[in-house]
Amino acid sequence: MDATDVKVLSAGGLTPASFAFLLPELASRNGSLRAVVLTADDTLAEKFYRDLDFYRAFRPGAWEKTELLYLPGWEQSPYRNLQPGLSSRFERLHVSQRLALSTPEDNWVVVASLHSFLQAAASVDYLKETFFLKKGRALPPEEFVIKLQRFGYTASDSVEDPGTYSLRGGILDLFPPGLDNPVRAEFFEDEIESLRIFNPETQRSVRLLSDGDRLAVGPAREFPADLDSLAKGRERMKEWCDAHDIPRPARERISSLLSQGVLTPEMDYLLPFFQDKPSWISDLSCQQSVLALLEPEVIRETEATWAARQEELFESSVARHNPFPEPSLLHQGFAPAVEASCWQARLEVRELAFGEEVPRVRRLRLGAKKRAADMASLEKMIKGLRDEGTTSVIVANSQSQLDRILFILSEHKIRAVNVKSESDLPKDPSIVALAQGALSESFHLPERRLAFFSEDEIFGEKQHTKGRKRANPNAVVMEDLAIGDLVVHGEHGIGKYIGLSRMTALATENDFAILEYADGDKLYVPVYRLDSLSRYIAAPGASGNAQLEKLGSGTFAKTKEKVKSAIRDIAQDLLKVQAERTTQAGHAFNPPDDEYRSFEAEFPFDETVDQAKAIQDALDDMTIARPMDRLVCGDVGFGKTEVAIRAAFKAAQDGKQVAVLVPTTILAEQHYLSFSNRMANYPIRLASVSRFKSRKEQNAIVADVAAGKVDILIGTHRILSKDIKFKDLGL
CATH class of the missing domain: 3.40.50.11140 (Rossmann fold)
Known part of the structure; x- marks a missing residue:
């Protein structure tokens, strides 16, 4: 791809959001809209993508038959010993596949940060191996499996995650990247008899595809994963390591896994070793399309700083004997990418007004x-x-x-x-x-x-977060398991990890973690089912050498049932206490008003469904004339503090005082700052008492609390002291 002169257009006086509105008019050429929009970083790219996503719905005429795609990249540098995210890989592969298979009639807009755009990509030829499932297609299921294995899919007994497949007799389940749900193909001999979309959690069909529907099945890895391709990549990695004086023991683990056909997420960083020549996103996207740069000077400055940093990290990585190739193999140069002759035009967008005339903003x-x-x-x-x-x-x-x-x-x-x-x-x-x-x-x-x-x-600006499932802090990670570690299986209880084995089950090969139980019994757990295991954590003061469960004895199931029974007894006691409380009279707060609605709208995040329900339940309790006694449970970072802040604000609005009790001095100061920041625009006085305050300061606060001058008091057990007397405590 030669770097020659490309027609450069300039659009001045445009902010990102206004450019997003006008993009169909500014970037379309000859009646078609094909554009790649680059930003300096991921945060800007995500914001611009959300802007476009809004306009695509708000201006359907301008976006008719135009696909909007977001291209993610690795979430961290390859040289930091951190694994890339699977969801980013699958989304990136979906976009790459879509571009590789597009026709001149297709319209699309791709949004990417500079780094994700320059990152190495799957080759065009490999992406074009994508095949299509359609009712009536004749191909033996076993040949489908060979293709899936080359594409890097993992065999499983049930398909729940992208990049997995399962073959059971004449039924093939698979979950290609880019689909929201997996697909089930039912064969009659060697012909597809039906195609269904199914729910990965229930495994039940949700929709039968019609005869004319077809589904694209593309790679789940950015490089071919058949054994011959892996052997070539392993040999190239060996040559590179030898040239960079990487000792054999340092690369042996990855080399051994590759020889067995076992792929781990960190191997995404080895992509150049599996390609005959480098491949880039610009190879897939530049034909007859416009490249738009949002604030090009900022992008160029960012690229120069970032490239220098990657070189430093690479040198450090080689010194630690990591086998990940140099930045020039993992990222395309900026100039060759943006100046390639295949771009139809380059549009440089700036907030400062100069250049070609554009609608005034x-x-x-x-x-x-x-x-x-x-x-x-x-x-x-x-x-x-x-x-x-x-x-x-x-x-x-x-x-x-x-x-x-x-x-x-x-x-x-x-x-x-x-x-x-x-x-x-x-x-x-x-x-x-x-x-x-x-x-x-x-x-x-x-x-x-x-x-x-x-x-x-x-x-005030909200933090738009993607709805990702929160990781289990006690989850088992394959790379962290050591021989002899104790783990807990959800059904069979405590066992001991003794190794990894590759075996054939249901006509497909897979890797299994081997767990040893009492009397030497073994349990084989597929590696894609490690989420059924948790690390064993001994109770405080207890020995870490727990007794192994006996498989088939039912002891673990009985223990779980005893725990459930004890929980039910506690629940009955709590219900009885709650029933007695409902008969007592209490204060009814006023319903939310204009000021309260403005306050809650200033929350700098989007409420989760559960958080919004907890807030509303607390408000409902407060507006009823009986004492509120509500427990809100949630993991760290799930928004419990905001539930308390909303309730405290409502109470203070109605002239009642609020006491916020926290377990530590540090938390007292943190909550004081959180409450203060949220209520800074309102005439509410807050105070905190802890050992961080001098005796003189504490005495002044105690006096103000008694006089009703403090609306919300935050502190440790100090607020329970006899000298602290509230004038009108309401919450």
Whole structure:
């Protein structure tokens, strides 16, 4: 791919969100829309992708038949001894496959950070080995399995995770990257008789595909995983290690696994060893497409700094005898990638206005994103836009947030309606449109008489997190298992890990962890089922040498049943106590008002479903005239503090004092800061008592609590002392 002159276009005066709105007009060429948008880092890429995702729904006409794709990269440097994420690999493979198989008639927009775009990719030829499942296709199931093994799929007894497959007689289950659910192919002799999508948790079919439907089955690894290809890669790795003085013992573990056909996530970093020549995302995407750079000067500066850092990390990695190749093999150079002659054009987008004429954009600033805006400022801005004949659109991430905004606007005598797309926009500019989605910033398009407001700039920036399953802190990881380690199987109890074995089961080879139980009995656990194991953790003061369970004795099941029975007894006692409490009278707090709705909207994260339910349940308890006694349970980082903050704010609003009891001095200070930051915009006085406060400071706080001058008091057991007397404690 030669680097020659490419037509360079410039679009000035555009913020990322406004460029996202105008991208279909600015990046389309000859009636088609094929573009790659690069940002300086992953955070900017994710924000821009969310902007585009909102506009794709809001402006369906402009995005007709255009696919939006997000290209992730490794979540850390290959040289830091950290494994790449599987979900990122599968998503990256899906995008790569989509690009490799696209036709000139296909429209797509790919969003990527600089680093993910430059990262080495699967080769075009390998991606084009993708095959399609369709009813009536004739191919023996065993030949399908050979293809899946070359693509790096793992055999399993039940398919629950992407990149796995299972063959049982005439039924082939598989979970290709890019699909939300796995697919089940039923064969009659050598022909596919039916195709079904099934639920990986229940293993039950949810949809029967029609005769015309076909499913693409592409690689689950970025390099071929058949034994011949792995042998070539192993030999290239050996040659590279010899050239870089990597001692044999340091590479032996990876080399041994490759010789057995066993692949681990860290082997993604060995991709160049399995390719005859380097392959890059630009090879897949540049044909007849536009490359857009958001703030090109920032991107170039970021690339120079990042490339220098990778060289430093590589030198350190080689010194630690790691077999991962140099940055030039794992990442494409910036200039060859962006200046390749195959790009139809390069569009450089800057917030500073100069270059080619583009529709004029005015940035709307309500205040600092980290802090909520003054509602009076928003009201004034909306009314000013209305007087100019401009329709205002407020974009919020959830329907509950839109409901809050609707309530707040109605309190300010501003009419608003919910809309799904730009065709639903009210003709009357005095009516504000409310749309659901994520938008990173606010801006005004005067020529279109249209203004967009992001909830992040109204209520403060939220942290948009992907819904990932939280890892079990006691989960077993293959690389961390040592011979003799004790583990707990969910069904069979405590056993001892004694090794790894490769065996054939259900006509397919797989790796099994071997667990030893009492009397020398063995249990073979497939490595893809390690989630059924947990590390054995002895009780405080107990010996770490636990007695092994006896397989088939039922002892472990009986122990679990005894625990369940004890829990049921405790639950009965708790229900009795709760029934007695419901007969007592208590204080009923006022229902949430405009101020409370504004406060909750300022929460800088999107509430999870469970968190929102806990908050609402607590509010419901508080508005009923009986004492609240509610326990909120959740793991670290799941948002329990915000539940307490909402309840404390409601109590303080109604003139009641709140006591927050925490177990340690450090937590007292942390919670004091958390509460203070959340309530900084409101006339609520907080205080904390702990050993960090001098006696003089504590005496002053005690006096203010007694006088009712402190609304919320946070502290350790010190707040239970006899000298602390609340004037009107409500929570």
